[in-house]
Amino acid sequence: MSVRVQHSLREGNTLANYFANLIFDFTGTMEYKNFQKVPIKSKKIINHDKLSLANMRIRHSISTRFTS
Numbered sequence: 001m002s003v004r005v006q007h008s009l010r011e012g013n014t015l016a017n018y019f020a021n022l023i024f025d026f027t028g029t030m031e032y033k034n035f036q037k038v039p040i041k042s043k044k045i046i047n048h049d050k051l052s053l054a055n056m057r058i059r060h061s062i063s064t065r066f067t068s
Contacts, residue, residue: 014045014048014049015042015045015046015049018041018042018045019042022039
């Protein structure tokens with residue numbers, strides 16, 4: 001048996017990134033015992049991954065306008 005361990009940044013693992021942000025905003029306990037209980041957005045991420053679709057991460061920046 002061989003095992004390969006590969007580090008992936010949180011941003012590279014969309015599902016882990018989604019749950020990390022979800023937990024960051026929530027102060028309680030979350031537990032999902034089956035796939036039907038998982039949030040819809042995470043199901044979409046899983047299905048996109050199954051289909052090997054590219055994930056576009058778009059960063060929105062706030063532009064500051066200076067007025068005189």
